[in-house]
Amino acid sequence: MTTLPIVNVQRHTLSSRIAMSLSVVALMALIAMPWWADSGWIRWAVELSCYIAIAQMWNLLAGYAGLVSVGQQAFIGAAGYALFVLCQKFGVNPFLAVPLAMIVPAILSVPTYLLLHRLDGPYFAIGTWVVAEAVRLVTTNLDFVNAGAGLTLRVMTQYRLHEREVAMTILCAILLLVTVGGSYWLLRSRHGLALTAMRDNPVSAGSQGVNVSRLRFLVFIAAAVGTGFAGAIYYMAQLRITPASGYDPKWASISIFIVMVGGIGSIEGAIIGALLYFFADRFFSQYGAIYMVVLGCLTLFMAIYARGGIWGFVSSRFDAPWFPVGRRLVLPNDKGT
Amino acid sequence: MQWLDALIQGVLLGGMYAQYALGMALMFGVMRIVNIAHGDLMILLALTGISLAAAFSLGTLSLIVVLVPLAAALGWALQRGILNKVVGEDPLPSLIATFGLSIALQNLMLQIWSADTRSLRGGGLESASIDLGGVYIGVLPVIVLVTAIVLTASLDFVIRGTRFGRGLRAAAADTEAAAMTGVNPKTIYAASTAIAVAILGIAAVFQSLRATVSPADGPAQLIYAFEAVIIGGMGSLWGAFVGSMVLGVAQAIGFRIDPGWGILFGHVIFLAALAIRPEGVMMKRR
Numbered sequence: 001m002t003t004l005p006i007v008n009v010q011r012h013t014l015s016s017r018i019a020m021s022l023s024v025v026a027l028m029a030l031i032a033m034p035w036w037a038d039s040g041w042i043r044w045a046v047e048l049s050c051y052i053a054i055a056q057m058w059n060l061l062a063g064y065a066g067l068v069s070v071g072q073q074a075f076i077g078a079a080g081y082a083l084f085v086l087c088q089k090f091g092v093n094p095f096l097a098v099p100l101a102m103i104v105p106a107i108l109s110v111p112t113y114l115l116l117h118r119l120d121g122p123y124f125a126i127g128t129w130v131v132a133e134a135v136r137l138v139t140t141n142l143d144f145v146n147a148g149a150g151l152t153l154r155v156m157t158q159y160r161l162h163e164r165e166v167a168m169t170i171l172c173a174i175l176l177l178v179t180v181g182g183s184y185w186l187l188r189s190r191h192g193l194a195l196t197a198m199r200d201n202p203v204s205a206g207s208q209g210v211n212v213s214r215l216r217f218l219v220f221i222a223a224a225v226g227t228g229f230a231g232a233i234y235y236m237a238q239l240r241i242t243p244a245s246g247y248d249p250k251w252a253s254i255s256i257f258i259v260m261v262g263g264i265g266s267i268e269g270a271i272i273g274a275l276l277y278f279f280a281d282r283f284f285s286q287y288g289a290i291y292m293v294v295l296g297c298l299t300l301f302m303a304i305y306a307r308g309g310i311w312g313f314v315s316s317r318f319d320a321p322w323f324p325v326g327r328r329l330v331l332p333n334d335k336g337t
Numbered sequence: 338m339q340w341l342d343a344l345i346q347g348v349l350l351g352g353m354y355a356q357y358a359l360g361m362a363l364m365f366g367v368m369r370i371v372n373i374a375h376g377d378l379m380i381l382l383a384l385t386g387i388s389l390a391a392a393f394s395l396g397t398l399s400l401i402v403v404l405v406p407l408a409a410a411l412g413w414a415l416q417r418g419i420l421n422k423v424v425g426e427d428p429l430p431s432l433i434a435t436f437g438l439s440i441a442l443q444n445l446m447l448q449i450w451s452a453d454t455r456s457l458r459g460g461g462l463e464s465a466s467i468d469l470g471g472v473y474i475g476v477l478p479v480i481v482l483v484t485a486i487v488l489t490a491s492l493d494f495v496i497r498g499t500r501f502g503r504g505l506r507a508a509a510a511d512t513e514a515a516a517m518t519g520v521n522p523k524t525i526y527a528a529s530t531a532i533a534v535a536i537l538g539i540a541a542v543f544q545s546l547r548a549t550v551s552p553a554d555g556p557a558q559l560i561y562a563f564e565a566v567i568i569g570g571m572g573s574l575w576g577a578f579v580g581s582m583v584l585g586v587a588q589a590i591g592f593r594i595d596p597g598w599g600i601l602f603g604h605v606i607f608l609a610a611l612a613i614r615p616e617g618v619m620m621k622r623r
Binding site: 062066068070115116118119120121122123125126127129130131133134137138140141249252253256260264289290292293295296297298299300301302303304307 | 365369370371373419422423427428429430431432433434436437438439440441442443444445447448556559560563564567595597598600601604605607608611612
């Protein structure tokens with residue numbers, strides 16, 4: 001009878017320790033921004049944080065749970081509107097209203113999933129779009145939220161610019177912690193094993209004892225809340241929301257582009273993609289329609305020829321994950337790799 | 338009387354939706370993929386048709402004769418160039434690829450034709466109507482509905498009764514087994530996409546005659562086609578037709594109640610259908 005050697009489970013690598021330290025530094029720098037950066041930079045940081053968060057949530061949905069959605073804008077708009085209504089109509093403190101506004105996307109996601117999960121893969125995707133359109137039309141017809149004209153966040157005028165900026169950067173730091181950090185934590189937990197198994201093959205994951213349908217349901221709700229969180233912060237920074245902007249299908253294109261170009265099924269991919277999209281948007285959005293044609297063609301190209309995206313290309317050559325979610329077995333007298 | 342009128346207008350509107358839905362039902366039935374650029378292709382064909390009609394002063398019929406082969410060629414190229422590379426078990430690649438194509442097409446059309454709305458002149462056909470005891474019925478919508486019925490019936494016949502249809506059903510049921518018995522799935526796929534887009538060529542002419550088109554209109558048409566297919570039952574051609582009628586009537590009744598509610602009513606009926614009869618009105622209960 002052979003005895004198994006005693007092994008240590010190694011979960012961190014040198015690259016992940018560096019990445020982790022850099023992430024902490026970046027979060028600190030983000031929170032300290034009101035004291036070292038000007039308002040334009042802070043606006044950009046808020047925008048970038050929202051892109052990263054929304055893309056990360058879409059990655060969790062499409063990359064792990066196999067739920068391709070083109071209707072996440074439903075939750076962005078719903079959370080944005082919830083925030084504006086809480087502040088403008090009920091006089092709730094705007095910074096307190098952000099977490100309260102999460103209730104709306106959470107509630108909305110439950111019937112959405114229960115109705116749509118019956119639809120086959122591609123039909124599920126368009127189903128989410130129909131839900132987003134329906135929510136947009138309901139909002140457009142509601143006089144209570146000023147119908148198609150939208151709402152303005154007037155209560156923000158009672159705060160000085162500096163106070164607003166401090167609150168916004170702290171909210172963004174929490175947003176990144178919850179969405180990126182939360183995904184990282186989730187994927188390293190035992191649920192992460194189940195999610196990774198589901199990503200690779202849902203049927204065999206099911207036969208290994210993973211409750212695929214329940215996990216999908218939970219991921220859908222979590223992604224709705226995370227996406228809504230980003231939406232609430234984004235429109236709080238914009239100070240204005242209309243049905244056309246809040247429920248804009250452009251949010252779906254942004255998340256798909258970011259995740260597909262960055263690399264689906266990895267945390268690193270969504271971050272790389274978000275950075276790339278953010279800078280592309282700064283430099284090339286002046287070219288208008290032609291820029292969008294290039295983005296569309298690039299998404300098409302990635303889907304046909306490079307499904308792993310940039311991170312897939314990098315990680316197949318260098319074994320240096322920033323956010324390792326796997327486990328590596330190391331013999332105690334071995335110094336590791 | 339007002340509701341009878343809404344019902345009739347709804348059925349006629351459904352004729353238009355049936356023409357979009359037919360191609361989508363065919364493609365999903367054969368390849369299990371949904372082309373997100375479905376609506377954008379229709380708008381592309383409509384704008385091309387309007388420009389062609391203006392440049393060569395073509396009449397409605399001759400425009401259809403020119404546009405349909407063009408559409409079929411476009412569908413064939415789409416399948417050969419893009420869809421064949423992404424069709425498979427995993428729905429993600431085909432969704433993302435056609436989504437990218439949809440964004441690219443919309444903005445390309447915006448660049449070429451600008452955001453203006455355009456329409457086609459039909460020499461009085463678009464405004465002609467018949468008075469049926471107080472209910473006015475447009476001649477053009479009736480032609481659209483009759484065309485939709487003829488298209489659905491012919492496609493249904495082709496699939497049920499011809500050699501090509503047998504190959505198509507075989508490829509849909511089991512691609513590999515079909516390939517072993519001498520059916521070339523790639524040819525079947527290309528032919529079905531060519532047929533689906535060719536039908537969009539006809540729909541494009543009618544859409545630009547009865548309403549206006551602009552580059553951003555595609556996604557809405559995609560959603561209507563999708564709703565019709567789901568209400569009717571996935572993959573069934575007559576199901577898609579009946580689904581289109583249900584959607585058209587729901588929207589027409591919604592518009593009568595409040596102009597802002599028309600489209601929303603369609604979405605609500607779709608969601609209700611999903612809750613009550615997810616297998617579609619035309620399908621037998623499992």
